[in-house]
Amino acid sequence: MKLLCAVLFIHAVLLFGAVSPKMTGGWKDLSPESDDVQELSWTAVKKINAESNDLFHLVPVKVLKAKSQIVAGTNYQLELEVAQSNCAKNQVTHDQLKAQPCQLKDAPRRHLYVVKIWVKPWEDFEQVTIESSKQL
Numbered sequence: 001m002k003l004l005c006a007v008l009f010i011h012a013v014l015l016f017g018a019v020s021p022k023m024t025g026g027w028k029d030l031s032p033e034s035d036d037v038q039e040l041s042w043t044a045v046k047k048i049n050a051e052s053n054d055l056f057h058l059v060p061v062k063v064l065k066a067k068s069q070i071v072a073g074t075n076y077q078l079e080l081e082v083a084q085s086n087c088a089k090n091q092v093t094h095d096q097l098k099a100q101p102c103q104l105k106d107a108p109r110r111h112l113y114v115v116k117i118w119v120k121p122w123e124d125f126e127q128v129t130i131e132s133s134k135q136l
Contacts, residue, residue, distance in 0.1 A: 025070065027077070032063035040066070041080050044115040046094045047128035048082060056105065057089055057097050058082040064112075073120030080115065081136070084108035110136040 030037055041060040049057055065079040087102035114131040 027067045027069045030066040030068055030076075032066050034066075037063055037066040037076075037078065040076055040078060040117055042098050043117055043126070043128060044078055044080060044113065045082060047115065047130060048113060048133075049089065049094065051130065054084060054109075055088055055090075057085045057087045057092060057094075057102065058111065059085045059097065059101055059104070061104075061110070071118070073118055073123075073125065076117045076119070077131075078115050078117070079112070081110060081112055083110045112136055 038060075041063050045058060045060050052058060059082060061081045061083045063078055063080045065077075067077050069075040069077075084105050085097070085102035085108070086105050087097055092102065111133055113133045116129045116131055118127045118129075119125065
């Protein structure tokens with residue numbers, strides 16, 4: 001009887017573990033068009049512009065991929081295309097740029113970035129890391 005109960009218990013654990021929709025700590029795909037992801041793209045662009053030597057702000061053009069991971073907080077990873085705007089960094093702040101986005105320059109330089117954003121809202125913590133970039 002104990003053996004039968006143990007076997008049934010093991011089968012139940014395996015069955016429910018196999019149909020679990022997501023793994024704890026695993027990455028979950030997000031909609032690139034969602035409002036949250038679009039807001040995160042501006043967070044990424046703020047870091048990109050801070051590290052860029054370009055005289056003009058780069059602005060998000062399109063989020064190609066987005067995913068999240070629950071850790072001590074949440075990790076987000078975005079793959080996004082950015083392009084050079086006609087707004088000079090010495091004339092427009094990031095907040096102004098975000099509130100009223102500038103136009104793209106004629107034939108702007110375009111880049112593809114992969115950016116990780118780690119947030120812990122209860123600590124007012126945000127860390128943005130540029131993982132890779134390439135000019136398109």
